Amino acid sequence: MARKKASSGATIIDVAQEAGVSYSTVSRVVNNKSYVKPETRAKVLQAMTRLGYQANLQARSLAGGRSNVIGLLVVDLTTQYVGELIRGIDEVLTANQYELMLYTTHRRKTKESAYVNMMARGLADGLLIVLPRDPEAYLTSLRQREFPYVLIDQFGIDESDLTVTAANYDGGYAATRHLIELGHRRIGIITGWMDMVAARHRLDGYRAALAAHNIDYQENLVYEGDFTQSSGFHGANHLLNLAEPPTAIFASSDLVALGVMDAARSRNINIPADLSLIGFDDIPMSAVLIPQLTTVRQPLTDMGLCATQMLLALIQKPEEKQTSVILPTELIIRESTAPPFLETI
Known part of the structure; x- marks a missing residue:
């Protein structure tokens, strides 16, 4: 079987597909987390080598004062819903030479707050938060610290919170x-x-x-x-x-x-x-x-794309005012609906 051609433009999604693992596993390996099986870590590292994937976060931070990393908080990685959002997010990050740091909360309030606070203390330049369960616990703190963030598929608790939702x-x-x-x-x-x-x-x-x-x-x-x-x-x-x-x-x-x-x-x-x-x-x-x-x-992919563009604008041009976005939904009629069955006597 032919191998994928190595490319300096390889993304975390490319590595995950090449290694046959999840996005979160690649993120754990990139960030040198200990809870990855040795054989899985080796598989991801080999895929990164084949694709020419590099994530030199420390060098980027020292050179420009930023990590060039965007944090992403999601409930889990088991649904196509999240996959379609990540598709849009990854497209924008790749075009702007940013990396993705991914965490899953599994709807646990303590994990959600802990991950947000950890990433806001230098691990990331900004945060994308999908379906947050307990935003009241940390959004006020993020605003006070002027740390950039955008909520996806959930409204904020303050009119200044930037959100991207669907109708x-x-x-x-x-x-x-x-x-x-x-x-x-x-x-x-x-x-x-x-x-x-x-x-x-x-x-x-x-x-x-x-x-x-x-x-x-x-x-x-x-x-x-x-x-x-x-x-x-x-x-x-x-x-x-x-x-x-x-x-x-x-x-x-x-x-x-x-x-x-x-x-x-x-x-x-x-x-x-x-x-x-x-x-x-x-x-x-x-x-x-x-x-x-x-x-x-x-429009899940567009929601991810729009939220990421908004977040990068907050980071790169904080003086420019951003506004929340509600994207339209669309009825798609296929085969699973029909007039009700009426029994005849």
Whole structure:
């Protein structure tokens, strides 16, 4: 098998793909963390050598007073959601000769605060924070220290906090309206973490669409999930066990929709003949599922790209005023939605 050609423009994503490991593993090796298996470390170092990847952070910092490193805080690395965000982030960082330092929080407040404080003390020039759980614990401190940061897919706690989000309310409204226009009246929803603004706005859009079409909002058709496939599975089973189950389900993420598909398959329920399903995000997998998933496209790569450009502008031209951005969502109609099945006597 032919090897990839070595290039001085190789990125952390290139190294991860070459070595067959995750982005976070490459980040741990680059930053000389101890909790990497020796054989994995050797594999990553060999990939870095083949690709000509270099990350001489200390020399850069001494030469220009900056580390030329951007810190990225994410919940985990198990979803295409994060991968699509990183695609946009990496594109901008590579073009501007910055490196990426990646940490995962797994929704633990203490880890989130600890990583932010650590990176803000010289390890990075700025921070990108995706879906923060406890921003109140550290954003005030970052502002007081004038340390650059941008929040992704979450609003800040102060009007000066810079954020890049998607139009989640509009997306939730469009998803629900699509199901209503197909003829559905009992529409269930499986939400994400309700401490996340994105999840609350998608629910608000769902409720507004029902109200606009004179359909009563029913609490028993709402299941609180956590954006994961397992919550989609449990949420779908809960909704389908109702005395009057929904004829359609709005899943607040495509991963949740995958869980709904698992539950439907276990019950021999056909999508969309017996149950319509719509997701949110439009991760690459949604277009190759059977049936292909109708969903709301969130411009994830553009969100990562936009947030990174904003952060670099804060670092390089702090005197210039930046403004938060809300990117539009788009309804993508595929195969998983259809008019409700009507039994005939």
